[in-house]
Amino acid sequence: MLKTLRTIAAVGIVSEPPPEADLALRVREALPAKVREVLGRALAIRHVDAGSCNGCELEIHALNNPFYNIEGLGIRFVASPRHADLLLVTGPVSRHMALALRRTFDAMPDPKFVVALGDCGCTGGIFGENYASCGRVANVIPVDVVVPGCPPSPVQILQGILTAISTTPARGVAHGP
């Protein structure tokens, strides 16, 4: 126990400040600023790997490390879509996962956001569309924010999530109801 405490004390606090939102990542303006303001205070995320190579997952895991400390920002990953405000989707959507992804999206209560992660989630990536792949996430469910990268860094992922809940509307995109 003493060793454990000593290690904790020796390491200290390594958490870094979060990045600013980047409105260029927002591709859809479905929710009004007021809703985003409320959800932004404590956001619950459900992650679905819809066909990823597992590269993006490595960097999503990193969000929970002490440097990015995503829970310290009031954002946490939850086990059920029914508890979630934001759906974080990786991969090209494989045809075998399309139904599960659609059902996960449908199970989430409104209002809700979708962030598509990685080159594959944004465009289908190197896998593209074929007999087994539906390509980008937006081909299967509506997407609010896209975060390119292979894999995107934790800072970029965090920026995408913060962009989804930031209260400033994206330029050139119509305001939601």
Added chain:
Amino acid sequence: MPLRKWLERAQALPGSPSAARVVVDVTDWLAAAGDVAAAGGQLLALWGANVPAAGDARVRAALVHESGLLVLELALPATDGLYPGLQSIYPAASRMQRAACDLSGITSDDPDQRPWLRHAAWPASEHPLCASVMGVEAAALTPDDYRFQSVEGEGVHELPVGPVHAGIIEPGHFRFSIVGEKVLRLEARLGYVHKGIERRFQELRLYEGHRLAARVSGDAAIAYSWAYCQALEGLERVQVPPRALWLRALCLELERIQNHLGDLGALGNDAGFAFGLAQFSRLKEELLRAVQLALGQRYLLDAVVPGGMAVDPGVAGIASLADCLHHIAGESLNLRNIYDEHAGVQDRFVGAGAVAPELARRLGLTGLCGRASGQEGDLRVDAPWPPYDALAPVKCVQRGGDVAARVSVRFDELQVSLQLALRVLEQMPAGAVRFAMPVPAAPAGELGIGLVEGWRGPVMLALEPDGNGGIARCHPHDPSWQNWPVLEHAILGNIVPDFPLINKSFNLSYSGQDL
């Protein structure tokens, strides 16, 4: 016939220095597979070869023996006959044969004829690797019907889990048959992230395929892209500069270190010790930052390229990476002490998900999990390819076969890989890191093999050129094929709440086996 006779008949293949092929008839197919097993060998991969003309279907089996890889090739009769499956010699063959049936339309005599990688995305009459054109249709949003083995008896019930899991992990379905909280049977159903990788390879040029190979299983990108380039460079008779080979080894060991750090933290967390996750994920982040500083990226998905490496660390990068590795070596020793002395953690680790060495041998458990159950295979030592012939790493083996043993092997390998990576940084030869590749000249009909010990275990890649600079067929193989069925044995008699811990201790790839 002893194994030696088969090896004498076999012809060396381009790529891996230890791979050879022998073309066999139906009788020899079973005889050779049996002789390799009798000599202590195991099945590594089984797949359908490229089909240049109708009625020319071939099945291949790659068998690992004590000093390398023997590829058996069997031409199938023109009629729609069955070929003899290897499932009674190597139980791991079963799912590979079912997958070969789904994708290539070749059928074994295995009594289990259920589809494996095919769900509802395409009909049983279509075979994606044979069809010249297979359409892109609207997303199939209908579930299909899959027959799980059912367990009957008083109080037995089924617990379906997935494909979407509770954590940040890949998708797959687990069907538990349980009494109370005790597991009587587990049957996995995978194939959810099948995205047509082998078909996609056939649309790429030979000199583009390494990028797709790196994304077969992104957590083993170096192992796959190295295996691809090894096969390709063999086919094109290209020598890679020595510095590039040493840099590849550095990256492969960094990949092993990153994954082991991640797993050791997650295993602590799954045993209720959040401190472990915080500390190991901190060390992993420090390493990723040092790697970015030295090599330009946190994850090196595009570092290994045909002809060498796309990255070359400068003097300052090497120094800061070496500092980081020294620092991790010291800290992880301290953390190992803390894990070892923590009664609560050890209580969860010891005895959970045990696979005895004899069971591991019969089922063909391989790689890291195999070494935790007394199976001593490690290609870096048994069939070293350059520069591992010069590096000569030591094997880390345990016999306990439980979560504690798989944790121990990770701690041991972490230290070995840290020392290996430091040695590479110190002794790496100077010079070019990349030679220009010639215009592709490998003729159709050749077969190149790449064989690399990734962090999970042996990664194999079989590459067939089309003679015009394109890919006729490419089959990547992940060690998870062997180990997923063994996980179903490891959980027997354990309780459902221990499954996440046991599953994490295997940490198998979904994407790598779903393809």
